[in-house]
Amino acid sequence: MTAVPRPHDHPDAALRAEALESLLLERGLIDPKVVDGLISRYENDVGPMNGARVIAKAWTDADYRSRLLDDGTAAIGELGYSGPQGEYIEVVENTGDVHNVVVCTLCSCYPWPVLGLPPSWYKDPAYRSRIVREPRRVLAEMGLELDDDVEIRVWDSSSEVRYLVLPERPEGTADLSEEELAALVTRDAMVGVGRVTPP
Amino acid sequence: MIELPAELAITGPAAPPRANGEMVFDAPWESRLFGVTMALVEDERFAWSDFQQRLITAVGRWEAEHPDGEGYRYYERWAEALESLLDDLGIVAIETTDARARSLAARPAGHDHGGHGGHGSGPTAHDVA
Numbered sequence: 001m002t003a004v005p006r007p008h009d010h011p012d013a014a015l016r017a018e019a020l021e022s023l024l025l026e027r028g029l030i031d032p033k034v035v036d037g038l039i040s041r042y043e044n045d046v047g048p049m050n051g052a053r054v055i056a057k058a059w060t061d062a063d064y065r066s067r068l069l070d071d072g073t074a075a076i077g078e079l080g081y082s083g084p085q086g087e088y089i090e091v092v093e094n095t096g097d098v099h100n101v102v103v104c105t106l107c108s109c110y111p112w113p114v115l116g117l118p119p120s121w122y123k124d125p126a127y128r129s130r131i132v133r134e135p136r137r138v139l140a141e142m143g144l145e146l147d148d149d150v151e152i153r154v155w156d157s158s159s160e161v162r163y164l165v166l167p168e169r170p171e172g173t174a175d176l177s178e179e180e181l182a183a184l185v186t187r188d189a190m191v192g193v194g195r196v197t198p199p
Numbered sequence: 200m201i202e203l204p205a206e207l208a209i210t211g212p213a214a215p216p217r218a219n220g221e222m223v224f225d226a227p228w229e230s231r232l233f234g235v236t237m238a239l240v241e242d243e244r245f246a247w248s249d250f251q252q253r254l255i256t257a258v259g260r261w262e263a264e265h266p267d268g269e270g271y272r273y274y275e276r277w278a279e280a281l282e283s284l285l286d287d288l289g290i291v292a293i294e295t296t297d298a299r300a301r302s303l304a305a306r307p308a309g310h311d312h313g314g315h316g317g318h319g320s321g322p323t324a325h326d327v328a
Contacts, residue, residue, distance in 0.1 A: 012300070013275050014228040019299035020282065021235050023291050030238045038241070039234035043223065084240070084247050107251070107258045108273065117223040117233075125268035159251050 042117055048187035050081045051114035051164060055190065056182035058091075059169045069093060072164060076114060085112035085162065092155060093166040094192070099146055100153045101139065101192030102163040103131045109157035111164050115187055122191065132156070142193045155192075165190050170198040229274040236281055245284055253280035 024030045054076055058065040068075035072091040076082070089111050092100040104110065105128050110118040121127050131138045135152045139145075146152065155163040167189040173181060176199075188194030224230040240247045257276040262268065285291045 013272065013278060014226065015300040015303050016278055016282070016296060017228040017232045017235075019296050019303055020278075020285075020291065021231055022303075023295060023299055024235060024239075027291075029242070029244065029290065030235055034238050034241070035231065035234035038237045039230045042233070042237070043230065084237075106255045107276075108254075109251075119223060120225065120273075123273040125262060125271050129268075159248060159255070 042112070046083075046112060047116035048114075048185075048190065049182065050079075050116075051111070051187070051190045052182040052185035053178075054079060054081070054114055054164070055166060055185045056178045058166055059181055060178050065166075068166070076164075081113040083113045085110060087162075088160060089114065089162045089164055090155075091164045091166050092153070094168050094195075096168070097149070098151050098153060099139075099192065100155060100163070100165045101131060101135055102155045102157060102165060103128055104157040105129070105132060106156075106158065109159060109162055111162035114164055115190060119187070139193060142188075144194055165192040167192075167196045170196050172198045225272075225274070229277075232274060232278055232281065236277070244290065245288060250280060250284055253284050256280070257283075 021030070021035075025032065054068065057079070058068050064075060064078075067078075068091050072089040073082075073087070075091075076089055092102075094100055104122075108118050108123040110122060127138070132154055135154050136146060139152070157163055167185065169181070170184065173184070176184075180199075184196050184199060186194055186196065189196045224233070236250065239245060240250065254277060257279040258273075261271065261276055265271070282291075282293050282296055286293045
């Protein structure tokens with residue numbers, strides 16, 4: 001899906017951010033190299049591929065799948081993914097009858113260690129309020145048409161609990177390796193606004 | 200901090216999930232502000248949960264004042280949360296940031312703002328910090 005076009009900069013906010021950073025720098029409270037490294041790490045290195053590997057493993061390893069549904073944080077930690085915004089992750093499973101979708105109505109809580117940083121639409125007031133009120137319609141607008149008999153469960157994240165959707169494994173993928181399966185899993189599927197499609 | 204497993208494929212067959220991630224920052228200052236915040240958290244200047252509580256408050260207040268949600272900028276609320284927290288902790292007063300932003304705004308025309316705070320720009324002549 002596409003982000004709503006936005007103006008590319010906001011002078012006052014940009015100036016204030018620059019002002020704050022320069023003050024912190026002068027006071028020796030931040031190191032620009034550390035800041036650069038953190039931005040790069042969160043933007044480039046931590047992304048939905050962590051979550052995709054978790055999902056692919058759950059699809060191919062029944063024991064792992066049970067552990068994941070039982071204690072998401074611990075099972076995700078087994079793969080080495082942990083950190084801020086990942087303190088308690090609950091994994092919710094999609095089936096033929098139940099579709100799960102995740103929101104944070106309060107702000108933008110999101111399982112960073114497995115999905116990276118949230119996309120713009122996840123933080124948008126329209127998504128955050130409408131997905132609760134009219135999930136079927138919002139999902140359809142985002143390109144996910146669900147049959148009327150599929151129950152939709154909306155999970156509201158909080159500072160205590162983050163949710164990760166375990167999507168249904170697509171048909172015709174029995175021969176794929178874990179790595180190949182991981183490549184199919186999209187961020188949108190793990191938030192619950194899309195489904196995983198076969199290659 | 201997040202541990203990045205060495206075997207993680209950044210390119211190659213396992214990379215495509217990254218391609219469905221869109222830009223998470225709309226402007227350079229947003230990513231700078233994010234990085235500055237995370238650096239302060241990493242240095243334990245404050246707890247992430249304390250910042251997050253401020254962010255929830257800032258978002259809630261904005262939404263109460265703007266029921267139609269028009270013009271929402273997430274990282275402006277983030278900035279508000281960070282500024283208020285740093286002010287309360289006595290790290291940087293909001294008035295000091297105000298004054299610095301004004302002096303940055305007064306830079307001669309043609310100065311490259313670039314949205315990158317801090318990179319060696321140093322204090323300006325009319326600094327009031």
